[in-house]
Amino acid sequence: MEKNLESLLRIKETELIKAFEANNMTCLFVKDRDELTHYLKSILNQSKKVALGGSVTLNQLGVIDLIKESDVHFIDRYEEGLSNEELMNRFREAFFADLFITSTNALTMDGCLYNIDGTGNRVAAMIFGPREVIVIAGLNKICQNEEEAIARIRHCSAPANAIRLNKKTPCTKTGHCMDCHSPDRICSSYVKLAYQKQVNRIKVIIVEENLGY
Template sequence: MDKNYETLLHIKENQLIKAFEKNNMSCMVVKNKEELHHYLKNILIAQKKVAVGGSVTLTKLGVLDLIQESDVQFIDRYEEGLSDEQVYERLREGLLSDIFITSTNALTMDGCLYNVDGRGNRVSAMIFGPREVYVIAGLNKIFNNEQEAMTHIREYSAPANALRLNKKTPCTKLGSCQDCFSEGRICSSYVKLGYQGQKNRIHIIIIEENIGY
């Protein structure tokens, strides 16, 4: 990494950490997958109940595999052979987990998280329920302000996830959110998480890579 870029990156990371701490969320930076796994291994212990939000980031970083290998009770929404009703019940069970691990669609330099959700289980768990929430995000999810974050969500996150999930929505053809009324719409709930009344329930982990939507 170029030294000048690395210096600027560290300045921004320190600003981001302070902003999230001001909003009562902890924030840390890891360089790569190996550092992330080393950190997570210290919390994935003691038969804690663990649930996850749907996330390309978690899959690509091997977090799901790490959870399955750990000494935890994994509320596995992805287990093969589950009926739609069984998946729904596991999503509900995840709201009472000890640890909820997810990514975020966007985060801003003032220490806020921005997400759009279809069913709502991911944003619900981030807001209330699980005792601890760990949010893992790449550098590409960091934006200066709310407007930039929302533009990213509407023009990249939502269409990319709709394509990934094989949804027949206008955004998969036009490349940006159309505020549609399609049956397959996945952007039903827009949620901003700012200052938290419960200090350090939410933990932000920034990985120094571009990953996920």
């Protein structure tokens, strides 16, 4: 990274860490996938029950394969051949996990997480249930404020994911949310995670790359 941009990032890093700490969340920065992997290997042990939220970021970083290779009980939402009922049961089982790993659609400089969800299992588990939540995000998810975070979700996260999932929604044509009533709509629940009652239950890890939507 160019040195002036590196200096700017370090300023943002300090600000974000303080902001998340003020909201009773932990925040740390890692340089790349290797540093993230090293960190995750240190906690993916002791037969912990681990669940995931659906995430392009986690796929890009190889987190799913890492979990499968670790000494944990993986609640595998991606197992082939699952019926819809079995998948829903995996989503429910995630509430009793020791560790829930996911990404976020956006995060803001005042230490908040912003997400949009279709089924709601991902945001529900982030809010309550699993003993610990790790949120992994790239630099591209950092937004200055709530307005920018919501705009990012409506004009990037939601349409990109709808395209990825082959949904028949207007946003796959227009490139931005149309507040549709399509049966394929994936933006059902808008959730802001701000101040947390349970101190340090949520840990935000920012990878110094552009990742996911």
